Amino acid sequence: xxxxxxxxxxxxxxxxxxxxxxxxxxxxxxxxxxxxxxxxxxxxxxxxxxxxxxxxxxxxxxxxxxxxxxxxxxxxxxxxxxxxxxxxxxxxxxxxxxxxxxxxxxxxxxxxxx
Amino acid sequence: xxxxxxxxxxxxxxxxxxxxxxxxxxxxxxxxxxxxxxxxxxxxxxxxxxxxxxxxxxxxxxxxxxxxxxxxxxxxxxxxxxxxxxxxxxxxxxxxxxxxxxxxxxxxxxxxxxxxxxxxxxxxxxxxxxxxxxxxxxxxxxxxxxxxxxxxxxxxxxxxxxxxxxxxxxxxxxxxxxxxxxxxxxxxxxxxxxxxxxxxxxxxxxxxxxxxxxxxxxxxxxxxxxxxxxxxxxxxxxxxxxxxxxxxxxxxxxxxxxxxxxxxxxxxxxxxxxxxxxxxxxxxxxxxxxxxxxxxxxxxxxxxxxxxxxxxxxxxxxxxxxxxxxxxxxxxxxxxxxxxxxxxxxxxxxxxxxxxxxxxxxxxxxxxxxxxxxxxxxxxxxxxxxxxxxxxxxxxxxxxxxxxxxxxxxxxxxxxxxxxxxxxxxxxxxxxxxxxxxxxxxxxxxxxxxxxxxxxxxxxxxxxxxxxxxxxxxxxxxxxxxxxxxxxxxxxxxxxxxxxxxxxxxxxxxxxxxxxxxxxxxxxxxxxxxxxxxxxxxxxxxxxxxxxxxxxxxxxxxxxxxxxxxxxxxxxxxxxxxxxxxxxxxxxxxxxxxxxxxxxxxxxxxxxxxxxx
Numbered sequence: 180x181x182x183x184x185x186x187x188x189x190x191x192x193x194x195x196x197x198x199x200x201x202x203x204x205x206x207x208x209x210x211x212x213x214x215x216x217x218x219x220x221x222x223x224x225x226x227x228x229x230x231x232x233x234x235x236x237x238x239x240x241x242x243x244x245x246x247x248x249x250x251x252x253x254x255x256x257x258x259x260x261x262x263x264x265x266x267x268x269x270x271x272x273x274x275x276x277x278x279x280x281x282x283x284x285x286x287x288x289x290x291x292x293x
Numbered sequence: 294x295x296x297x298x299x300x301x302x303x304x305x306x307x308x309x310x311x312x313x314x315x316x317x318x319x320x321x322x323x324x325x326x327x328x329x330x331x332x333x334x335x336x337x338x339x340x341x342x343x344x345x346x347x348x349x350x351x352x353x354x355x356x357x358x359x360x361x362x363x364x365x366x367x368x369x370x371x372x373x374x375x376x377x378x379x380x381x382x383x384x385x386x387x388x389x390x391x392x393x394x395x396x397x398x399x400x401x402x403x404x405x406x407x408x409x410x411x412x413x414x415x416x417x418x419x420x421x422x423x424x425x426x427x428x429x430x431x432x433x434x435x436x437x438x439x440x441x442x443x444x445x446x447x448x449x450x451x452x453x454x455x456x457x458x459x460x461x462x463x464x465x466x467x468x469x470x471x472x473x474x475x476x477x478x479x480x481x482x483x484x485x486x487x488x489x490x491x492x493x494x495x496x497x498x499x500x501x502x503x504x505x506x507x508x509x510x511x512x513x514x515x516x517x518x519x520x521x522x523x524x525x526x527x528x529x530x531x532x533x534x535x536x537x538x539x540x541x542x543x544x545x546x547x548x549x550x551x552x553x554x555x556x557x558x559x560x561x562x563x564x565x566x567x568x569x570x571x572x573x574x575x576x577x578x579x580x581x582x583x584x585x586x587x588x589x590x591x592x593x594x595x596x597x598x599x600x601x602x603x604x605x606x607x608x609x610x611x612x613x614x615x616x617x618x619x620x621x622x623x624x625x626x627x628x629x630x631x632x633x634x635x636x637x638x639x640x641x642x643x644x645x646x647x648x649x650x651x652x653x654x655x656x657x658x659x660x661x662x663x664x665x666x667x668x669x670x671x672x673x674x675x676x677x678x679x680x681x682x683x684x685x686x687x688x689x690x691x692x693x694x695x696x697x698x699x700x701x702x703x704x705x706x707x708x709x710x711x712x713x714x715x716x717x718x719x720x721x722x723x724x725x726x727x728x729x730x731x732x733x734x735x736x737x738x739x740x741x742x743x744x745x746x747x748x749x750x751x752x753x754x755x756x757x758x759x760x761x762x763x764x765x766x767x768x769x770x771x772x773x774x775x776x777x778x779x780x781x782x783x784x785x786x787x788x789x790x791x792x793x794x795x796x797x798x799x800x801x802x803x804x805x806x807x808x809x810x811x812x813x814x815x816x817x818x819x820x821x822x823x824x825x826x827x828x829x830x831x832x833x834x835x836x837x838x839x840x841x842x843x844x845x846x847x848x849x850x851x852x853x854x855x856x857x858x859x860x861x862x863x864x865x866x867x868x869x870x871x872x873x874x875x876x877x878x879x880x881x882x883x884x885x886x887x888x889x890x891x892x893x894x895x896x897x898x899x900x901x902x903x904x905x906x
Contacts, residue, residue: 212723212726213738213742216726216727216730216735216738217735217738219730219735220735223735240734241734242730242731242732242733242734242735243730243731243732244694244697244731244732244733245734266731268731269691269728271688271691271692271695272691272694272695272728272732274695275692275695275696276695279696279697
């Protein structure tokens, strides 16, 4: 399975390449859901790489949820809002992330706004 | 290896210590084939099961001097004449053995002989691997030891093949079914041919077919024993995927869900046990406390199958009687009174000790069942099985993900919802799947695909669940948890489907529920094995008066793909019913809980550390 193999690739380019191959395989089988998710994963990996370069902190291989959570803890509301829109995170869960993230960061003022 | 006496095995209707003795003989025979002193090298999966068959002292009598685990670091130096590897036939282990052998060769020195004992069978593939690795010639002897069904208790045997569900339904590997059929043949040589066979599910059909073929191959060379077991009922886990997903509510079931019982023993956090009196308190408290759980502990035999809500009152009642019995010594007047008391003393002390252990365990379990997470989760499960709000995304499941609760808990709930809704609408299913991936990471996509392939989650299909629920009376109201009157007490209101099938099989028979059986997956099998007239059980003639007690039939229920402790409790409950007329012996490929079922299906993926350039 290509997806499994992608996790062994050490370089980002290799990994996206393997994932792209996986998408091609799934297109033959018409697994629309998996295709969409794999594309999202590639997008997420690219985002994470960019964020790492920008803020010099590790984000790679976190799930989307954890990524947004970390960003919230680190006061990066703008980026987390952007990710939320990009990946269509449902409101309910986004607020969970916000609440927990803000509590972790001790931003009681922000929390109070709810 | 913990040594356990086999006395608790023989107290049932079928004497299972016969089976244990059979295995002991075979094992010793295999060991005695190598002359001189021996060291055993164990596949770590096998030490537990073997501990239940033969204790260390017995092995010592047969010149076993040392025991090592099989690991990459090789063998510690020793001066024994024989080294015996005991392993399951898996290729990975063959590599390890070969590596160990090569290291030994390099060390040279004292000449040794090497042997392998395969459990339960040798495989051609493994032998070929050993040849390829160039160590086959070094081995003096390759034996096999057919340990498959391990007696756990007087009514329970397990093959301890933890992955058989996955192997059968995801990997199409039916080796474990072959072992199951073979172990049934072993049982038949010990306890006589089982006249009636009945089964449900694809795997059940396979096992029955294999059994019948093996019997034909024997060409009638069967031991002349009157059959002790009347019926064999083989149930496929696939027939009832709902039950193992729900939270078990019996004492033993909860211990298994929380602490994971392995080969009838459980490791518990030590904090609770420090104050225990006597020698135990001196031990290092950092090591988990190991407790062996079987019916040789009288109190535990009483507690294990009770609903957890009833455990507290029983424990306190027992505690009171024990104190009262201890107090008898004050009232003892004569010497013979004293004598009588002293003779009871060891027993009393034993009971008191097990009482203190179970008080601590029950406290640990209660801590867990009192948490909001557990209660909310249970409420959500109950809603699902009652078909409330199963057709849309459930807010509790969403919240669990929002709070990043363990992924297995979330997946279990989704699986239950899927089952109770006859599959989920495409929109709901995709939403859940996307949420899981976003929350827990993309690597879980393989696990989700596996769940779909195993049928644990699926798209909406035929509406079968309402019919099954109704005609098998799965949901019972007014459960009495203290003094149960129906098997549904084990899940506080839900009667396990698999056990309902067993119940209907005993009375009034499966013919009355043909419709439901057709809704469940897999074929229904029914076979009759002919037995010479002379060996048939003598049924008392119609006129005889004293026939009632002897008439109780014995049914062996074999679960392919695993069984939960709560289901076992339900079967034991049925066996105790007076009007049931059937006693049960249980065999299974492994003991299962929702957690271990999901662990089987899920694929852990560890992303390689990404190169930052």
